[in-house]
Amino acid sequence: MNSKEDTFEEFEATTLFCPYCQEPVPVKKKLLLVLPQGDKYDYVCAHCGNPIGGKLVKEGKENKIII
Numbered sequence: 001m002n003s004k005e006d007t008f009e010e011f012e013a014t015t016l017f018c019p020y021c022q023e024p025v026p027v028k029k030k031l032l033l034v035l036p037q038g039d040k041y042d043y044v045c046a047h048c049g050n051p052i053g054g055k056l057v058k059e060g061k062e063n064k065i066i067i
Helices: none
Strands: 015-018 023-035 038-045 051-057
Touching: 015 038, 015 051, 023 051
Parallel strands: none
Antiparallel strands: 015 023, 023 038, 038 051
């Protein structure tokens, strides 16, 4: 059985409140940065295009840089 911390590990936002539009709006998830800790995503308002949220997706595997 999953612990409470693991319950929302795969949570994806589809609608968030946009402070610019002053209403709940659909969001688009866009990759912002690839970090050693995981991938940083921004949630962007589908109406005005402003970032209104974010998420850090931690990978279970180790990221390796090949030069």
